[in-house]
Amino acid sequence: MSIQNVILKLEEFWAERGCYIASGYDTEVGAGTMTPDTFFRVLGVSPWKVGYWQPSRRPDDGRYGQNPNRVQKHNQFQVILKPIPEDSQLLYLDSLIYLGVDIRSHDIRFDEDNWASPSLGAWGVGWQVMCDGLEITQFTYFQQAGGIELNPCSLEITYGIERLAMFLDNKSNLFELDWGNGVSYSQLKLEEERQFSIYNFEVASIDFLRETFQLYQREAENLVASNLIFPAFDYVLKCSHTFNILDARKAISVAERTTLMGIMRTLAGQIAHKYVELAHGEKNG
C-alpha cells in the first residue's frame, strides 16, 4: 500500500468514527502531539475527536538516507479521542483491519512505553504497538499537558505512516516505498534526507541557533504577556525545533538541557493555563 493510501484510509476510518479531519500543522514539530489540535484541545472539559496527518521532524534521527527505517522527517497520523472510549484497543485494532492487516497472523503487541514530553509538561501512560517487532503506533492515555491534570483524559493514537506502509507493502526499506501513483519515496525524500542530515549533524551554525532560540523565547514570552497564546505557542514550537537541531549537533550540555527544557516547559505551562482560563471565560460569557 502506498503512503498516500495509508493516509487516505486512516482519514476515512476515523472520519467515519466521528473525527474531524484536520490538516497537519504548518510549523516544524517533533510530533503530532505538539500541534494546537492536540496540545490545546486535550485541555479543558469539551469533548474532542480529531485525526490528522502530521509531518514530524526529529533532526537526531537523520541517517543521511542510509538507514532502512529512520529519517529526520517522518509522517505521523495523529488521532485524539476525548473522552477515552471504553473499547479503545479494539477500535484501534479495527483501524488496522481496515488498513488490511491480518491481525491473526502477526504478532501485534502492546508493549509498555510511557510517553512524556518534558518540554511541553505533558505525559501519559500507554504502549508502543509493535507489529512483528516493528513499532507502528504510539498508544497513550494522556494524563497531563502543560502541567495541567487532564479531566477528562484523552486517548492519543499516533500511527507511524512510513512504518505502516512498509509493513503493508512488505518492504524492508522505506526508500523503496511508493508514495502514490508511481512517485517513489526515494525520489521525493532521499536527497532531502541526505542534505538535512549533513545540516543537522555537521553544518548547522551553533551560534546562530543559540541566538535564535533566545529570540524565539523572548517573542513567546512577550506574546504570553499579551494573552496571544496561539502565536506564543508557535514560538515555543520554534524554540523546540531549534533545540532539537542544537541537540543533534551535540551542542547542548546536560546542565543547559535542563535550563532550556525548563524555559520551554514554563512557557508551555503558562500558555496552557491561559488557554483554560480563556476557554472558561468564553463559556461564562
Added chain:
Amino acid sequence: MVKKMADFLFQLEVEEVPAFSVRPILQQVEARFREKLEESLLEFGKIETAATNRRFMVFISNLKETAAIKETTILGPAKNIALDSRGLPQVALQKFIETNKFRLADVVEIETPKGIYMGVIRIKGGEEAEEIFQLIIPEILSGLNLPKTMVWNESRVPFIRPIRNILVMFKNKLIDLEYAGVRSSQKVNGHLLLSFEYFLAGTYVEYMQGLLKNFVMLGEEERKQKILGEFKDIEEEFEVNVPVPDEMLEYYLYSNEYPVVFSGSFQNKYLSLPPEIITSFMKSEKKLLPVYNKDGKLKNMFAGVANIPDETKNVSRGFEKVIQATFEDAQFFWDMDLRDDFYSLRIHLKNVLFHKELGNYYEKSERLATLVEALANETNRQVLKDKLIKAAQNCKNDLITRMVREFPMMQGVMGGLYLMEKGEDQTIWKAIYGQYLPKGFSDELVDDPGAGLLSICDRIDNITGFLSKGIRQSGSKDPYGLRRDGNAVVKIIINFGFDFDLTRLIEKAAGLFLKDVTAQAQLVKQVQELFHIRIENCLRENLKIRYDAVSAVLQKDTLNIQELVLRARAVDQIAADASVSSLISLHKRLRNIIKKQEFLPFSEDLLQQQEEKVLFDVFKESKGGIEESIMQRDFLKAISSIMEMKPIIDLFFEKVLIMADDVQLKNNRIALLQRINEVLLKIADFSVIQESNTGDKDERNSQ
C-alpha cells in the same frame, strides 16, 4: 492449573500490564485476599492465583457461606469507680468511652473474677460471604502498591492500566460490585488477537473452558514449559544454543497469553559488529534472544516469543526485516562514534552530572585517578599504575558517545570496545570495559586485574560519596545500589585475590569528599560498617561458609577481605573435621582463664615448673613458623602447627596451677597463655565454633 471446583472465582481484566509488574502485583493480590479474609473471619481453604499481562485471577476453595462470629470484651473501669451511687457515669467511664469511641448505650456490666466492671462486648463477624467480598475487593484493589498509575474514566480511580472487566463469582453466582467505574459481570474476553468475542462465564468450569477455547493459557508453569520446550526444539533443529536469561523468560511469560516460539536469521555482515552490541540490541530493542553455534560463537540467527502461532511465517519474516534496520542503527552509532578521538571526549564530562551533590563526571574521573593510583600501590601493582590512571581519567568518556546516549546500559562496555577497536593497550581498554562488572555476585568478571582495581575505586567512590552526603541505604531501599557496590568489591577482591586492607583506600576517598578530619573519621567508620555487614553477608550467603566459622573469623576487626575469606575457608574446612573439638576446647579453656584480663607483662625468668618452661620453649619455637604460615596465607598449616602444641598445652593445664597464690607467678602464667591466645586469634576465635555432634550452646554463648 486448578482442576477442581473453586468456591470463589475472581478475574480482573486489565489492558496490557507491563510484563515485569505482573508477578509483583499478583503476589500482592494474593497476600491482600488472605489478609482481608482473615480479618473478616470468613473461613477458607486454599487460595490459588494466576495471571497473564491481561488478567489477574484468584480462586478460593472451601469457603464458608458466612463469617465466623467472634466476641471480644473490652473492659473499662470497675463499676464502683465508673458510676456514682445514683448510677451516673464518672470521669473514668467517660474517658473510657471517649478514647475507644464507644457509645454510652453500649456499655454493660461485666462480671470478672475481680468483681464487676463496666465494659463493651463487641460482636464481630457473621456477615454473608457476598457482603464481605463486596466490601473487601475494592479495598484490596485500592490498596495495591502499583509502580505507575493512570486514570481513564470519570471515576478517576487510578490503576496501572485501564480495568476492563471484573468477574466475581461465589458458588457460581455473580457478586455485584463496582470498582473504578466498572460493574462486575460474567463477561470474559479471551486472547486480544485470536478471539474476537467475549464469552460469559456462568460457572468455574465454563470460565476455564472458555479461556482454553479462546487461546488463553492461564498457568505460568504451562506457558513456561511451552516456551522452554519450543526453544529446545530450535536448539535441536539448528544444532545451536539459545540461552534464556531469567529476565527475558519473565518478559516472555508475562507478555503473552498464547506464547509461541519463532526464529529467523539476519545477514552475516552484521556479525562484524562487537557481539556485546549485537546481543544487547537484540534483547533490549526487540526482545529477541541471540543464538550461538555449538562452539560458542554468535550465529546469524535470533529467536523470540510471539503471542500467536506463526504458521504463515509472517512473524519471523517481519522480525527479520526489523532486526536488519536495528543493526543498521547500531552500525551507524558505532561508525559515528569511532570517528571521534575517544580521549578528546573527556572534557565534555564537565557537562554531565554524576549526582547533584557529588558534582559532574569529570570530577568523578579525577577522583578515580587519585584512588586507582593509591590502590595500585596498596596491592603492589605499581607496574599498572600509569595505565590505570589513564583508564580512570577516561573511563566515563563513553557517556558522550551516541551509542551510550541511546543505550545507557552499554556504559563502560562501549568505552572499552571503542578503545579496543582503536588498538589501545589492553590493560587500559579492559579496565574501562569491566568497570561496572560484576553487576550481581554471580556475574563473570573481565579477566584482567586492572578492571578489578578500577571497579573497586568506582564503587568506593560511590559508597563514600553518597554516605558523605548522608544518602544511605536503609531497609529494603538502596536507591543508589550501595549494597550492590559493596558486594561487588568483595567479589572482585576474592576473584583476583587482592591481599590488602581496604581501610586506607576508604580514608583516601573520604579525604576527597570531606575536609574536616573528624568528619572524615566518622565517614570512614560508616563505610567500614557497611563493609563489615557486606562481608559477613557474602561469606554466609555467597560463599556458603558456616555460621560459626564466619563469627569465628570476624572477631578480628579487619578489612583485608582476601585474608578474611581465606581464614574463613580454612576454619570452615576444619570445623567439619572431628579433630576440631580439641582445638575448640583448647581455645575455650584459654579464654576462660584469660577472661577479660588486661594484657600482662611476661618474663621468662619467672617460669618455674618444667611444664611451663617446656610450653614456653615449644611456643617460642613454633610461633615464628605459625606467623610465617599466616603471612603465606596458609591458614590450614598454621592451624595444624597450633594443634601440634596441643599436648604440651594440655600437660601445662594438668600440671601447673595457674591460679597460684603468688600473684607474680599467677600473672606470668596468664601472660604466657595470653600470648598463645594472641597467635590463635590471628586465625580465628575457635571457641565460638560449634561441634556438629554435641553443639553445647550454653557454653558457647557464655564466651
